[in-house]
Amino acid sequence: MFNPVSAYQNIAVIGTGYVGLVTGAGLAEYGNTVICADIDDAKIQNLQIGIIPIYEPGLQELVIKNMEHRRLSFTSNVADAIQTNDVIFIAVGTPMGDDGNADMRAVNSVLQTIAQCIHSPKPENQHILNKRKKIIVIKSTVPVGTGQWARKQLEAMGISPDLFYMVSNPEFLKEGSAVHDFLYPDRIVIGTNHYYPYITMLDIYKAASEKNIFILETSIETAETIKYASNAFLAVKLSYINELANLCDKTGADIAIVAWGMGLDQRISQQFLQPGPGFGGSCFPKDSLALLRIAQKLGTDLHVVEASLIANEKQKRKPVEKLLHLMDNNIAGKTIAVLGLAFKANTDDIRYSPASTTVQMLLENGAFVQAYDPAAIQNMKKLFPNITYSSSAYEALNKADAAIIVTEWAEFSQLDLERVKNLLKTPIIVDTRNMLDPYALKQAGFAFSTMGRGHKNSL
Numbered sequence: 001m002f003n004p005v006s007a008y009q010n011i012a013v014i015g016t017g018y019v020g021l022v023t024g025a026g027l028a029e030y031g032n033t034v035i036c037a038d039i040d041d042a043k044i045q046n047l048q049i050g051i052i053p054i055y056e057p058g059l060q061e062l063v064i065k066n067m068e069h070r071r072l073s074f075t076s077n078v079a080d081a082i083q084t085n086d087v088i089f090i091a092v093g094t095p096m097g098d099d100g101n102a103d104m105r106a107v108n109s110v111l112q113t114i115a116q117c118i119h120s121p122k123p124e125n126q127h128i129l130n131k132r133k134k135i136i137v138i139k140s141t142v143p144v145g146t147g148q149w150a151r152k153q154l155e156a157m158g159i160s161p162d163l164f165y166m167v168s169n170p171e172f173l174k175e176g177s178a179v180h181d182f183l184y185p186d187r188i189v190i191g192t193n194h195y196y197p198y199i200t201m202l203d204i205y206k207a208a209s210e211k212n213i214f215i216l217e218t219s220i221e222t223a224e225t226i227k228y229a230s231n232a233f234l235a236v237k238l239s240y241i242n243e244l245a246n247l248c249d250k251t252g253a254d255i256a257i258v259a260w261g262m263g264l265d266q267r268i269s270q271q272f273l274q275p276g277p278g279f280g281g282s283c284f285p286k287d288s289l290a291l292l293r294i295a296q297k298l299g300t301d302l303h304v305v306e307a308s309l310i311a312n313e314k315q316k317r318k319p320v321e322k323l324l325h326l327m328d329n330n331i332a333g334k335t336i337a338v339l340g341l342a343f344k345a346n347t348d349d350i351r352y353s354p355a356s357t358t359v360q361m362l363l364e365n366g367a368f369v370q371a372y373d374p375a376a377i378q379n380m381k382k383l384f385p386n387i388t389y390s391s392s393a394y395e396a397l398n399k400a401d402a403a404i405i406v407t408e409w410a411e412f413s414q415l416d417l418e419r420v421k422n423l424l425k426t427p428i429i430v431d432t433r434n435m436l437d438p439y440a441l442k443q444a445g446f447a448f449s450t451m452g453r454g455h456k457n458s459l
C-alpha cells in the first residue's frame with residue numbers, strides 16, 4: 001500500500017487501545033519499526049499471536065502483515081520499549097473524569113516511566129541516550145497545555161530539558177474506519193517548538209507525505225487545540241442537525257432532503273449531517289466537555305459547545321419518547337426489540353452509546369428488552385446483564401411489541417418489512433437512524449417514527 005523504504009525511525013507506542021494499536025500498525029505500514037507497549041500483559045500476549053482486542057475492520061490484517069514484515073512487535077515491558085527507542089508515542093487513554101476534565105493519570109504514569117528510564121538507562125542503552133534526545137509525542141487527546149505540563153512534570157522529576165523534546169501529534173481517526181483514516185488522513189498535525197523533532201516526524205510520516213497528505217506544522221498549543229476544536233465542532237454540527245430533525249418532525253419537512261440541500265453548499269458539506277439518537281463514543285461527549293471545562297477555567301464562554309452538549313442529552317431521550325408517543329405512553333410489561341447497541345456501526349464500542357440511554361429508559365418504564373447487535377453484545381452484557389440478548393435482528397423482533405433501531409448497522413436497512421411485521425405482535429417501529437424507507441413502512445402498515453423525515457406531528 002505504501003512505499004516503506006524511505007522511513008527509518010524506531011518508535012515505541014505506549015498504550016494499545018484504539019488509538020495506540022492503529023497508530024502502531026499504521027506507522028509500521030509507513031515503513032517505521034514500531035514496538036507497541038502496554039502494561040496489560042494478557043492483552044500483549046494475545047497481540048503477539050495476532051489476536052486483536054477490539055472490533056475494527058482491517059486492523060487485524062494490518063497488524064499481522066506488519067508483524068510478518070518484522071516492522072511491528074509487542075511488549076509488556078514498557079520501560080524497555082522506552083529505553084530502546086528514540087521516539088516515544090504516548091497513546092494511553094484520557095477518559096472523562098468525574099468533573100468533566102480529562103483524566104490524565106495514565107499519561108502521568110507513562111511520563112514517570114520515561115523519567116525513570118532517562119535517569120537510569122541500561123548500560124547497553126547508554127549510547128542511545130547520548131546519541132540524541134528522546135522525542136516524546138503525545139498522540140492521546142489531551143487538554144490544551146498538556147505538552148508544556150508534561151515538560152514541567154519531567155523537569156520536576158529531575159529530567160533536564162536537554163534530554164527530550166515534546167511533540168503534539170493529535171489523531172483524527174474514527175472507530176469503524178480507523179485503519180483507512182490513519183493511513184489516508186485529511187491532514188497530519190505536528191505541534192512542536194523545535195526543528196529536529198519536526199524533521200523526525202516528517203520522516204516518520206514520509207510515506208504519507210508522498211501521497212500528498214497535508215502536513216501542518218504548528219506550536220504544541222495550537223496542535224492540541226486543533227484536535228479539541230475539530231471534535232467539538234463536529235459535535236455542534238450533529239446537535240444542530242438533530243435539533244433540525246426534531247423541528248422537521250413538527251413542520252413536515254424531510255430532514256434527509258434538507259441535509260442534502262444544505263450539504264450541497266461546499267462550505268457546509270454532506271458529512272456529519274445524519275440525524276440520530278444523539279452522538280456517543282469515547283470522543284465527542286468527552287472532548288466537548290473537556291474543552292468547555294478548559295474555557296470555564298480560563299473565564300471565557302463556549303456557549304455553542306455547551307448548547308450542543310445540552311441538546312445531545314435531550315436527543316438521547318428521543319428514541320423512547322418517540323416510542324411512548326406511538327404506544328400511548330404505555331410500554332409497561334411490553335417487550336421492545338432494540339436493534340443496535342454500539343454507539344455507531346462497525347464497532348463493538350458502547351462507550352456513551354445512545355443505546356444505553358434507550359435501554360435504561362425502557363427498563364425504567366417497565367418494559368422488557370430483547371436486544372441485538374452484530375458486535376457489541378458482549379460489551380453491553382457488562383452494563384445490562386439482565387436483558388435478553390438475541391443472535392439476530394429477526395430473533396430480537398420475534399414476539400416483541402415494538403422495535404427501535406438505535407445503531408445504523410447496514411443489515412438493518414435490508415430488513416424484510418413483511419417478515420418484521422409478522423414477527424412483531426404489533427407493527428410499531430422507531431427508526432432513529434432513518435435507515436428504512438418511510439413510504440415502504442407506510443405501505444406495509446407500520447405505525448412508525450423517523451428522525452424528521454416528513455411526518456408531521458410524529459414527535
Ligand code: UGA
Nearest residue numbers: 171172173174175272273274275276279280281283343344
Ligand atoms: C470522532 C471523530 O470523528 C474523529 O475524527 C476523532 O479522531 C475521534 O472522534 C477521536 O477523537 O478519537 P468517533 O468517535 O470514532 O470519531 O466516531 P464518529 O464517526 O465521529 O461518530 C461519533 C458519533 O456521532 C456517533 O455516535 C455517531 O453515530 C454520530 N454521528 C456521526 C451521527 O449521529 N451522524 C453523523 O452524520 C455522523
